[in-house]
Amino acid sequence: MTNNIWNDLKLKFFKSGNPVMLYIGINAAIFVVVSLLSVIFYFSGNRGFIDALVDEYLAFPSAPNLWLTRFYTVLTYQFFHADFFHILFNLLWLYWMGQIFLDFVKPLQFHFVYLGGGILGAIFFALIFNLVPVYQPSVGEATLKGSSAAVMAVFTAAATLVPNYSLRLMFFGEVKIKYLLFVYIFLDFIGVKEANAGGSLAHLGGALFGFTYVKLLQSGTDLSTIFKKKPKLRVVKNDAPKKSQSMVNQKEVDAILDKISKTGYDKLTKEEKDTLFKASKN
Structure with a gap:
């Protein structure tokens, strides 16, 4: 029975090909391991040892003198959480918003936005903490x-x-996600004067990355292609008819996206949803 549960979890989170479930699985697995280790060290008389270890070597520091030796933390910090409710709400929002975003983009694009947003969030946090005088007393410990x-x-x-x-x-009732985003950005903006100012600044950096990526994508520039392996040069026959078909498909996709912006995703027909799904896989 245990093997079946483990196999089901691996299939759902790590072998499904869905990046949303992959990041949920990685974050949850790390949280469980860290929590179990914390309990073990607590009973051994070393309360707080694991948390201190994570904060010292895996969390992203605001102190510039640590950036060269802790450069890897721009990635590792994204997978460690302070407590249960911290990870719970992050993963719930990742599931809800991630599934929506993945309906319209390819997995590589999703990976780029997720990891890139985390990296820019860390950079934004570090720059503000070191450049704005009110935060400078906290540099070195934040x-x-x-x-x-x-x-x-x-x-x-x-x-x-x-x-x-x-x-x-x-x-x-029904709320458009642009209004939800506005509320969250507003809360983060006023949160820059609270105890978790670093977290709010990182959120704003991540939001800036997500917004910039999509605006560039809509203008024809896909930043994620820098990680795409270029195919080897080969000779092919004239493919003009296929190109024409591709242009027709793109126009159809653009028309569907316009419809979504006006009436919402729920108003699409089954055929239109199928067209979007197929286009996201091409």
């Missing part, structure tokens, strides 16, 4: 951890791409 900046990048990218996509919320 660190950053959690997937919030990466999730915020995905959230913002989805809201920029399909701003009128609606979600049904308890007590509020």
Whole structure:
């Protein structure tokens, strides 16, 4: 029975090909391992040892003198969380917004936005903490951890791409995700004066990355292609008819995206949804 559960989890989170589930699985697995280690060291008389280890070597530091030796933390900090509710809300938003975003982009593009948003979030946090006088007394002890900046990048990218996509919320009914994004950005903006100012700054950096990526994508520039392996040169026959068909398909996709921006994703027909799904896989 245990083997079956483990195999089901591996299939769902690590072998499905879905980057949303992959990042949820990685974050959850790391949280479970760190939590178990914390309990073990707690009973051995070393309370707080694991948390201190994570903060020292895996969280992203604000101190410039540590950036060269802790350069890898721009990635590692994204997969460690402070407590259960920290990871719970991050992964819930990643699931909700990630699935929406993935309906319109390729897996490589999703990976680029998630990781790139986390990296820019860390850089934005570090720059503001070192350049703005009010934060400078905290430089040297402030660190950053959690997937919030990466999730915020995905959230913002989805809201920029399909701003009128609606979600049904308890007590509020249907709400367009562009309004949800506005609320979260506002909360982060006023949060820069609170105890978790570093987290709010990282969120804003992630949001900036998600917004910029989609705007460039809509103008014809896909930043994620820098990681795409270029095919070897080969001789092929004239492919003019296929190119024409591709142009027709692109026009159809553009028309569907325009419809989403005006009436929402839920108003699409089954055929239109199938067309978008196929286009995202090409």
